[in-house]
Amino acid sequence: MIKGFIFDLDGVLTDTAEYHYQAWKKLADKLMIPLDREMNEQLKGISRMDSLNRILAIGNRTEVYSIEEKEQLADEKNEDYKKLILTVTPADLLPGIADLLTDLKAAGIRVALASASKNGPVIMDRLGISDLFETVVDPAELKNGKPDPEIFIKGAKQLNLTPKECVGVEDAKAGIESINAAGIFSVGVGTKEMMGKADYAVAETSELKLADILKKATN
Numbered sequence: 001m002i003k004g005f006i007f008d009l010d011g012v013l014t015d016t017a018e019y020h021y022q023a024w025k026k027l028a029d030k031l032m033i034p035l036d037r038e039m040n041e042q043l044k045g046i047s048r049m050d051s052l053n054r055i056l057a058i059g060n061r062t063e064v065y066s067i068e069e070k071e072q073l074a075d076e077k078n079e080d081y082k083k084l085i086l087t088v089t090p091a092d093l094l095p096g097i098a099d100l101l102t103d104l105k106a107a108g109i110r111v112a113l114a115s116a117s118k119n120g121p122v123i124m125d126r127l128g129i130s131d132l133f134e135t136v137v138d139p140a141e142l143k144n145g146k147p148d149p150e151i152f153i154k155g156a157k158q159l160n161l162t163p164k165e166c167v168g169v170e171d172a173k174a175g176i177e178s179i180n181a182a183g184i185f186s187v188g189v190g191t192k193e194m195m196g197k198a199d200y201a202v203a204e205t206s207e208l209k210l211a212d213i214l215k216k217a218t219n
């Protein structure tokens, strides 16, 4: 029986994926590294430093910067990102998410956040949904980021549930891999190509219906 839902944030609850892209794009432009939306798909779900390393790899700049310089570049991106998320309001919840969270609460299904973002709690406050989440996995305490299963395993543990009692919701390929490796039923939002490994996939968040998900997860 499903007793818990573990959500990714960026690209699932709200479209901050776009803000991450804009902030990385600004940095990449400054470094004269070509970054487009297609490459950006590979950055979804992975940590800030992993994202920077991938961008530097695109520009063949992997060996150029010291750890301190890389931390400075990542901070610079984060400062721009923090400015962009100041505009987030409850109206920025993606379609269908408010209803899904309401339905979960009504069904007594408990909810956790498993986002790689250190800005997660701020964004949840701005979206007005912090109270609906029982627990948030702290990404700063993870040894391994997505696609490693650690973050979703921790999410289930923090809910005091087994992986089989949980559903994980993701928009990133690395995230679906993480959920699957945790032994949790994976729900993907996105194109068939990106969500190929999800146990159940929909194209848009508006299609995330609790009854449909529970039916698939318990089949």
Ligand code: BG6
Binding pocket: 009, 010, 020, 043, 044, 045, 046, 047, 048, 051, 078, 115, 116, 117, 118, 119, 120, 172
């Ligand atoms: C994930 C995003 O949720 O968080 C990634 O999908 C991002 O794009 C990662 O890099 C880390 O976010 P932050 O806010 O800690 O830089």
Ligand code: MG
Binding pocket: 008, 009, 010, 011, 012, 044, 045, 170, 171, 172, 175
């Ligand atoms: Mg995401």
